[in-house]
Amino acid sequence: MDQSGGRGVAVVVEDDDLIREVIEVTLQQAGFTVHPAATGAQGVALVKAHKPVVTTVDVSLPDIDGFEVVRRLRTFSETVVVMLTARVDEIDTLMGLESGADEYVTKPFRPRELRARIDALLRRSGHLVPTPATAEEGPAPGPDGGDGRLEVDTARRTVRLGGEPVHLTRTEFVLLAALHDARGRPVPKGDLARLLWPDEHGYGGDVTEADRRTVEVHMANVRRKLGDSPTSPRFIHTVRGLGYRFENV
Structure with a gap:
């Protein structure tokens, strides 16, 4: 049994000694017992051992x-995963989120960020949303969605399309639920970013272009899992220059 800090256990998978130490100290100060790993295989083993x-x-x-590490983790673990990288290409962000990561932070980053x-991820991690490991189970809905309606149960934190479960990451569910609860009103991308990262933007902090792009990538994943075409959507409509609007007709 781990002698954990007040907030439990964290695993840091990072091959750069200095960056690994910075992350380790940051998480220890946040109340975690930290287990560091310098390789992907070691990281997977530590997650298995320490949960x-x-x-x-x-x-x-x-x-x-790291993409393969996350894919392996998602076969047995629901740990909240934050990917860290010096890459800034959108395709890398998309690959990270599609592999099952909950968040994607680019280097250099501030420990406070x-x-x-x-912290924002952990506040929403109690939601009982099925993990991405099961996202490929069963046939994916086609772009026309068949004759099934989309059911978003914000109390149970579940999504069903035509009676079949739709498996979203925690972040994807939070965004879809926000659009659903807006009842047809457009929701700006900035508001969605503030919802995901309230500690950064709740006190007047500016929403950056990177924040908006991250919201767009998460929303693209939601659309893909709903079988919703961006050019002819049933559920998530883009409001040009603003954000998104939800319909369920």
């Missing part, structure tokens, strides 16, 4: 890359 609440994973590792993003 952490949160895991940070660097994309560039000496053995297997990393801690705020992890």
Whole structure:
């Protein structure tokens, strides 16, 4: 049994010694007992052994890359995963989120920013949303959605399309639920970013273009899992220059 800090266990998967130490200290100060790993395989083993609440994973590792690490974690763990990388290409962000990560932070980052993003994730991690490991079970709904309606149960934190479960990450569910609860009103991307990261933006902090792009990537994943075409959507409509609007007709 782990002698955990007040907030439980964290695993840090990072091959750069200095960055790994910074993340380790940041998480220890946040109340976690931290287990560091310098390789992907070691990180997977530590997650299996210690069942952490949160895991940070660097994309560039000496053995297997971070995307593969996250895919392996999602076969057995619901740990909150934050990917860290010096890459800024949108395709890398998309790959990270599609592999099952909950958040994607680019280097260089401020320890305070990393801690705020992890805190925001953990506040929503109690939601009982099925993990991405089961996202491929059963046939995906087609773009026309068949004759099934989309059911978003914010109390149970579940989503069903035509009676079949739709498996979303915690972040994806939070965004979909926000649109659903707006009852047809457009929701700006900035408001969605503030919802995801309230510690950063709740006191007048500016929403950055990177924040908006991250919201867009998460929303693209939601659309894909709903079988919703961006050009001819049933559920999530883009409001140009503003954000998104939800319909369920």
